[in-house]
Amino acid sequence: MARADGYTAFVGTPVGRRLASTLGLPRPVPLRRYEPGQPVTEGPVLVGGHGDTPALAALRGGLVAAGVDVVDEAGEDARLAGVVVDLTAAEDPADLESLRALLSPALRRLDRCARVVVVGRHPESASGVAQRAARRALEGVTRSVAKELRAGATANLVLVTEGAEAAALGTVGFLLSARSAYVDGQVVRVGGGSVPDAAVQAERPLAGTVAAVTGAARGIGAEIARTLARDGARVVCVDVPGAGAPLAAVANEVGGTALQTDVTDERAGARILEHATQRHGGLDLVVHNAGITRDKLLANTDAQRWASVLDVNLRSIVRMNETLLAPGALRAGGRVVLVSSIAGIAGNRGQSSYAASKAGVIGLVDGYAADAGLRRRRITVNAVAPGFVETEMTARIPLATREVGRRLNSLSQGGLPVDVAETVAFFAGDGQAAVTGNVVRVCGQSLLGA
Amino acid sequence: MTTTRRAAVLGGNRIPFARQFGPYAEASNQDMLTSALEGLVARYGLAGERLGEVVAGAVIKHSRDFNLTREAVLGSSLSPDTPAYDVQQACGTGLEASILLANKIALGQADSGIAGGVDSASDAPVVVAERLRRKLLRLSRARSTADRAKALAQIRPTDIGIQVPGASEPRTGMTMGQHMAITAERWGITREAQDELALASHHRLATAYEAGFFDDLMTPYLGLTQDQNLRPGTTLDKLASLRTVFGEGEGATMTAGNSTPLSDGAATVLLGSEEWAQAHGLKPLAFFVDGETAAVDHVSGDEGLLMAPAYAVPRMLARQGLTLQDFDLYEIHEAFASTVLSTLAAWESESFCRDRLGLDAPLGSIDRDRLNVTGSSLAAGHPFAATGGRIVATLAKLLAERGSGSRGLVSVCAAGGQGVVAILEAA
Structure with a gap:
């Protein structure tokens, strides 16, 4: 399914491998990607940390229950599919030695596309300066390990509040699995308030739910629709009337319904809600994916060009959510996933309007996540921020620029639309009630905006 | 099967209509019908669903397309267990297909189905x-x-x-336009009146597009997002400047502007019982109340080729105990502007209603503001068999917007001196 780009395929050949090695060129490998029925990991996962903590116990138990081969120490010869390091008990920077001691020998034994997941506590809830420093240090080490890893392996950090250890299991499971193929060097925050426990994501975790995806006719949106449907959701595929033909094809492929409406239309939110409610009995998940680019240097951007990007990518979301998130609209326990962009984090020359809109999306996540009303209704709001993703849009970038964009990340390759879609599906999962307010980049740890 | 139930129109989908040799020049009837079906299946979430039946047809058909509708179903996302058959009643095909399906649903022989039609004037058999x-x-x-x-x-x-097949009548050798020109002259239909009707058709269709009316009635096809024939900016002056193409000499009134162009396209309508609709989360837009077909003797010249609806409507009204004025909306297919105007003139004529229909009084006139309110074939184009589906879906949606109980009349004239008419009522 996941076809390697030309260069990745070339360096996979003996000649290509030798050449890349001699010239010191990047050596991307085809990433392991999720297929239904696949185990969380293909090999043993080393689980350890600093002290015997509730988190460690919860992780061990949960992973074993999910069928993961959990080991306490790296054997002499065995290849590891992953390492989970629990540093929730770190009190002082000196305690970080536990991380080094566990991880350092294990890194040499990592298999292709292996996973490193570090689990820690939120620095801002630390009781003292030393503890806060230790907690904050985890981000630095995780991001560096992510850059040190080769052959499709990733490293990510999960920050979990006290008492939410079991709730973090879904996140750890996602980061260990092939679903997170292109998520690298990221921090995911779990918890805050009382949170239900989460299991490692099962097959068809979205069965019985109704999802609406805007911009579903093509590219990332179409893949999100496919992935949510694969995970069991009934999908309302939304796109502008002009994209009706590919939209119908996607809707029929995923056994969902097509709704032709422009997200900037003031009735768009009402139409989506009415359609989902009337046809499918309600709405559980909204993915605001519709977006456009009108790239130009700010010096050359007129008001109309500027407004069109802000209208579609940002203002429409606010307007639709007034209806979709009103009491009685999106069901309790519902999920909202927004699509930001690496450009919204790092900025990009010639993309001021796009970057403004995508940074604004992050502001929306912060705002909604802090909304007490939504929290009471257990509605989570998160965003994915794609980096370089192989789509029709990026295929139009000139070759040299495209090659640079594709390689400037720790995995030395572009992501696929499905990688973004998997992260959306992760946020949507039934078990992720404690995951809110996150912006997770799906960028292979791009060097931009790091 | 002594009791009947109401057959509901649940929605529709068509592809934008193209002009002959336009963007659909290379598309076959099967391609277009399949696309129209796919859009409908997507809108109503019918992928993998087994429907009672799909009935559609084309007027101009290749011999290889003997099972056109069934082949389109097999090429669609519907369950392959959905049966299908073709019908053909010239320009009445789409409406006749809808009536057939509605009747089966009313009788309990089917719970759901799709009716429609398709025609290509470009990909014609040679x-x-x-x-x-x-x-x-x-x-x-x-x-x-x-x-x-x-x-x-x-x-x-x-x-x-x-x-290459044309729109000429086998028994008279005359084209439809030539036939219509005789009728138009007989009823004294002026050039100005025809141009005004054409202008209204374009303006109303354009307004409907602007309001997003067709967002849930249409799926783009081959890059076309609205009817290619639509001229939103046309004016009476522009229409008046066109030369006449049918009729002879001073009395000629019919131009390319007030006659429908040859077109390519497909249209479908989803019908079902109320129970089926409810089980699928669908709200009925309108119910089929009645349908009637008439034919006239155009061969001897006793009646105009396209005048059969003038006979079908009063028969249906009498059966229903309704008058011509009991309707909120009228959809009279604009084969030519003069067809609509001749039909209306006939209903207003005391002598026609007395001598031809055997009525004591004329049917009278209608409120022209209720006629073809979102435009009709003059603006949209007229792929023969597709027009009925276009009208039924459009009218059902319009009636639903007007509210429960509102009533609409459909009238479609057809080659061979035939006419198909129907009554819909908002759910």
């Missing part, structure tokens, strides 16, 4: 002259080389020639 056809068949029957050589030798250069 037919060889009758003499050559016979000789070619003889050639194919020949067994020996000698027989084949003999059969081949029979073919003369003068036999070679192809016939």
